[in-house]
Amino acid sequence: MDELKQVFLQESNEQLDALETLLLELENRPDDETTLNGIFRAAHTIKGAAGMVECAAVESFAHVVENVLDRLRNHEIAVTTKLAALMLGCTDHLRVLVANEAGVAQVTIEWIEGQSARLLTELGEYGPGGQVFATPKASESGVERIPSNRSGHNCWHISVRFGPDVLRQGMDPENFLRFLETLGNIQHMETLADVMPPAAEMDPELCYLGFEISLESSVDKQAIEDIFAFVRDECRLSILPPNSKVADYIELIESLPEDSLRLGEILVRVGALTADELAEGLRSQAVPAGAEPPETLQIGEILVAQQVVQPELVAAAVAKQAQVSEKKAQDAKLIRVPADKLDHLINLVGELVIAGAATSLLAHTRRDGELIESSSLLTRLVEEIRDASLQLRTVQIGETFNRFHRLVRDACKDLGKEVELVIGGGETELDKSIVEKIGDPLMHLVRNSLDHGIESPAVREAAGKDPRGTLTLNACHDAGNIVIEVADDGAGLNRDKILAKAIERGLVEPEAHLSDREVFDLIFAPGLSTADQVTNLSGRGVGMDVVRRNLQALRGTITVDSSAGHGTRLTLRLPLTLAIIDGFLVVSGNRSYVIPLDAVVECIERPASEHNRNYFNLRGQVLPSVCLRESFGLPGERPARESVVVVQYAGQRAGIVVDRLAGELQAVIKPLGAIFRHIQGIGGSTILGSGEVALILDISALIKISGQAEQRLIARPELRNA
Amino acid sequence: MNVTRRAFTEDFTIYRASELKPRLLAAIGEGERIELDLAGVERMDSAGCQLLILAKREASAAGKTLAIVAHSPAVQSLIEFYNLAAWFGDPLVVSAE
Numbered sequence: 002m003d004e005l006k007q008v009f010l011q012e013s014n015e016q017l018d019a020l021e022t023l024l025l026e027l028e029n030r031p032d033d034e035t036t037l038n039g040i041f042r043a044a045h046t047i048k049g050a051a052g053m054v055e056c057a058a059v060e061s062f063a064h065v066v067e068n069v070l071d072r073l074r075n076h077e078i079a080v081t082t083k084l085a086a087l088m089l090g091c092t093d094h095l096r097v098l099v100a101n102e103a104g105v106a107q108v109t110i111e112w113i114e115g116q117s118a119r120l121l122t123e124l125g126e127y128g129p130g131g132q133v134f135a136t137p138k139a140s141e142s143g144v145e146r147i148p149s150n151r152s153g154h155n156c157w158h159i160s161v162r163f164g165p166d167v168l169r170q171g172m173d174p175e176n177f178l179r180f181l182e183t184l185g186n187i188q189h190m191e192t193l194a195d196v197m198p199p200a201a202e203m204d205p206e207l208c209y210l211g212f213e214i215s216l217e218s219s220v221d222k223q224a225i226e227d228i229f230a231f232v233r234d235e236c237r238l239s240i241l242p243p244n245s246k247v248a249d250y251i252e253l254i255e256s257l258p259e260d261s262l263r264l265g266e267i268l269v270r271v272g273a274l275t276a277d278e279l280a281e282g283l284r285s286q287a288v289p290a291g292a293e294p295p296e297t298l299q300i301g302e303i304l305v306a307q308q309v310v311q312p313e314l315v316a317a318a319v320a321k322q323a324q325v326s327e328k329k330a331q332d333a334k335l336i337r338v339p340a341d342k343l344d345h346l347i348n349l350v351g352e353l354v355i356a357g358a359a360t361s362l363l364a365h366t367r368r369d370g371e372l373i374e375s376s377s378l379l380t381r382l383v384e385e386i387r388d389a390s391l392q393l394r395t396v397q398i399g400e401t402f403n404r405f406h407r408l409v410r411d412a413c414k415d416l417g418k419e420v421e422l423v424i425g426g427g428e429t430e431l432d433k434s435i436v437e438k439i440g441d442p443l444m445h446l447v448r449n450s451l452d453h454g455i456e457s458p459a460v461r462e463a464a465g466k467d468p469r470g471t472l473t474l475n476a477c478h479d480a481g482n483i484v485i486e487v488a489d490d491g492a493g494l495n496r497d498k499i500l501a502k503a504i505e506r507g508l509v510e511p512e513a514h515l516s517d518r519e520v521f522d523l524i525f526a527p528g529l530s531t532a533d534q535v536t537n538l539s540g541r542g543v544g545m546d547v548v549r550r551n552l553q554a555l556r557g558t559i560t561v562d563s564s565a566g567h568g569t570r571l572t573l574r575l576p577l578t579l580a581i582i583d584g585f586l587v588v589s590g591n592r593s594y595v596i597p598l599d600a601v602v603e604c605i606e607r608p609a610s611e612h613n614r615n616y617f618n619l620r621g622q623v624l625p626s627v628c629l630r631e632s633f634g635l636p637g638e639r640p641a642r643e644s645v646v647v648v649q650y651a652g653q654r655a656g657i658v659v660d661r662l663a664g665e666l667q668a669v670i671k672p673l674g675a676i677f678r679h680i681q682g683i684g685g686s687t688i689l690g691s692g693e694v695a696l697i698l699d700i701s702a703l704i705k706i707s708g709q710a711e712q713r714l715i716a717r718p719e720l721r722n723a
Numbered sequence: 724m725n726v727t728r729r730a731f732t733e734d735f736t737i738y739r740a741s742e743l744k745p746r747l748l749a750a751i752g753e754g755e756r757i758e759l760d761l762a763g764v765e766r767m768d769s770a771g772c773q774l775l776i777l778a779k780r781e782a783s784a785a786g787k788t789l790a791i792v793a794h795s796p797a798v799q800s801l802i803e804f805y806n807l808a809a810w811f812g813d814p815l816v817v818s819a820e
Contacts, residue, residue: 168737168740168768168769168770171737173737173769173770174769175768175804175805178804179804189806190804190805190806191806192806192807194773194776194777194780197773197776197777197780200748200777203744203777205740205743205744205773205774205777206737206741206770208770208773209773210769210772210773212805
């Protein structure tokens, strides 16, 4: 795919996203002008971009959509649910067309053509005068309309007198006019040669031709003018928009060299005016105008006076200019950067952090005060650079959330439910690479909630609840993680049903006693679905296990809370970034380990009395503890004084027993090789300033391990002192 | 009636316009009714079309009749595009399409 196409794909998708959002907004506020204009603009931009890359299929389809939108904008047709749904369908189809053009579509050409034809027929109902748009032929750009009976009032009127030299310059008026035909349908054309002098003076190489043309087309004035761009300076061109006032035509007549009456007749013939309008207009013009000479005129007014542009067009042009400069200002604030360049930068910053740490270490060993001072300044700057460069990759999650408006809307229509989507914490930022990977799991969860969680309005009403269900998407930061919640106020999980299904599938023993949370965790087991009916949304029993696996791949977790009759809440926890963390360095058995600093709550000395236990007493609170020395089977003697680092994760606290505390550091996470993937309790590795490798502890896994160890001991107390 | 018939086979284009103008005007001077046979004209552009307009106008001004009795496809196409067929008033072969 060439570069232009790539940009086209990206930009079109952005515009399509905007279009979709606006269409959804329009459903709620059908009279909002700004929204309507935004929709029209988005469609127009897509069409324009498609034209640039010569992508006829997208262009012609977008053109039809734009026509309908234009009528919508002009209040010729009203916004209805049906129309909004159709427009959303068109948006989807445009997406497919764009993807197809970029060579990434997953559907067949036949399917696309079928879909095009279907949508165009539907769109046809909204076309001018209920006219049906013809299906575009595969190879042809532009859309043909079945010509209606002469709709002169709907036509542009183009009046052009070619300059005498155009023929000599090798430009034939015929070519320009033929090209005009590509913009629309020439309803009528009158050729004028009145300015041709008597035979003796007539120079056969000069052009004496002029034309009055009535063009049926939905293009804008600029497009028509562009056709004459090459001869713009040579010719006298006036373009009157459709539905121009009679007075405008009269002015046109007067400004032209030919005899007014003859021109008037021509205009009547062309269909621009009726005979009565012409007579009336000419009469009123005969009254002399006031003798006040115009003072300093705006360029727009001058152009209007000279018949170059129409007043309404000037207003439109001014508005358009404002829009363009606004967009430019916005564009200037944003720079597109390829992701791999950013990744390279982050890598470099990572190396810089390591090198900085080495320098700082060296300064401390040398005991050189000035060097220490300058290296600490360096460290601070490096930290800022690190944060700033990581920021470059972060995006707000709101955009991901907003996509679900459409999903919820469509699913509600399919399922006959009423659901309101409430979004919170959309401004929460997280790494782009994570955002990309989290979209699918989130979609699964939202679908599940809609399909199984929230009941139908009748059932809800019977249960004394608001018939309109609520689905909440929320995001926030918590201890170096991002927490995303998907909550509904539906029926909640059916504990007995899940348990029965799990027993039936042999996932648990029939006599096992499981806590609520353990039972709910079963929904993540492969092949378990409690849905009585499989719908096209969900219920096939694949999904939740995939969701969990996807999250685990991102070092994230998912937990589920549910209460019967009140709803279900799924909580996802994900690391903010995958690259660099602030760490806390600890030493056990002469090996260094890094604990993510965000997880550290406090550090205390381990009382000698608690040496052989897997729990400890923190100001009266009993917390499980895990001894690194024991967990990892480290060699060497236990030191006389051990320390406990109290860590917190997902609301749970635990202590990690270590030999020695060694202070804070920045750790550039280097992923472990595939061989080590199954080791529990280790999340990655990093290189210290000294060049030594330190392992980064996976706190969530350690807490789990310590909890399990304690449970085993409770079950079999005789092991405790073994 | 004195009928003059002239057949043209060269292109009615800007390149030949200077040469064609005197020949056309000369033809008008030769008879009461001038018939132009343009069946052999392979190409015609706006300059050529303009010359035909001139010829027709001059003939009318002199009280004579100028008729194009045979059109080549190129001539017919341009005259139709410029919507001048009625003005010339010559019978044209309506194509089947």
